[in-house]
Amino acid sequence: MSGIILGRYLTIAGGAHLLIHSLFKKFLIKQGIGIDPPAWESIHRDIKLSIYSTLIFAFSAAFSIFQFDRGYTLLYSDIDRYGWWYLGFSFVGVLVLQDTYFYFMHRLFHHPLLFRWFHLGHHLSRQPTPWTSFAFDPAEAIFQALFLVAIVFTIPLHFATVIALIMTMTIWSVFNHLGFPLFPSSGYFRWCGRWAVGPLHHSLHHHKYTKHYGLYFTFWDKLLGTEDPNYYPVDLPDKSLQSTKDVMLSSIDN
Ligand SMILES: [Zn+2]
Ligand SMILES: [Zn+2]
Numbered sequence: 001m002s003g004i005i006l007g008r009y010l011t012i013a014g015g016a017h018l019l020i021h022s023l024f025k026k027f028l029i030k031q032g033i034g035i036d037p038p039a040w041e042s043i044h045r046d047i048k049l050s051i052y053s054t055l056i057f058a059f060s061a062a063f064s065i066f067q068f069d070r071g072y073t074l075l076y077s078d079i080d081r082y083g084w085w086y087l088g089f090s091f092v093g094v095l096v097l098q099d100t101y102f103y104f105m106h107r108l109f110h111h112p113l114l115f116r117w118f119h120l121g122h123h124l125s126r127q128p129t130p131w132t133s134f135a136f137d138p139a140e141a142i143f144q145a146l147f148l149v150a151i152v153f154t155i156p157l158h159f160a161t162v163i164a165l166i167m168t169m170t171i172w173s174v175f176n177h178l179g180f181p182l183f184p185s186s187g188y189f190r191w192c193g194r195w196a197v198g199p200l201h202h203s204l205h206h207h208k209y210t211k212h213y214g215l216y217f218t219f220w221d222k223l224l225g226t227e228d229p230n231y232y233p234v235d236l237p238d239k240s241l242q243s244t245k246d247v248m249l250s251s252i253d254n
Pocket of ligand 2: 039122128132177202
């Protein structure tokens with residue numbers, strides 16, 4: 001399990017790093033997005049924390065599979081048991097549940113009494129990179145993995161749904177930690193940017209700790225007043241902004 005989980009992280013985070021800093025580097029610069037490669041120390045620190053997260057998630061996965069073998073989980077393999085519609089319904093339902101769990105846990109971990117032990121490791125990268133996507137203090141990783149263990153005991157989930165959820169979790173997290181906005185904030189993407197967490201939304205959290213606690217969706221941030229009111233005015237790509245840092249600072253200063 002550790003090999004699979006670490007391999008998944010290294011492939012997707014490493015792949016995103018290669019795309020940004022070699023294959024698409026010139027294209028991104030043309031779009032007005034100049035990003036310096038992260039310092040090796042910050043990559044090293046993120047990978048080290050991700051290895052701890054790997055071990056915790058692998059233990060949780062092994063525990064869940066062991067309990068499945070004993071017949072204690074609600075995991076199932078026959079699609080006809082709940083029908084095809086339930087695959088999509090359970091997938092979206094778990095994303096909404098996980099987003100809610102994460103939002104409140106994340107806000108709690110920002111409490112001054114807890115931050116140092118539960119969440120400081122993730123915020124050591126002030127400018128997030130794909131490597132930061134799985135870099136959590138062990139205490140935080142335990143609470144994140146607990147959610148996944150809890151759902152297999154309480155919600156009937158097909159194995160394909162679980163795999164789809166884990167892939168979505170991984171890819172969305174790497175996407176949120178790209179460190180620069182990928183889409184222009186106009187048209188369809190503007191609508192997506194209102195309701196879904198993306199790289200700009202989450203990068204602002206790494207700069208401004210009191211805003212943007214959501215994982216996938218922005219409705220909790222909107223509802224509970226933790227969305228930065230200046231989040232939307234930044235139109236991207238904007239060639240007048242020379243670097244990601246400028247983009248972030250312009251958004252913060254507005
Ligand atoms: Zn945070
Ligand atoms: Zn982050």
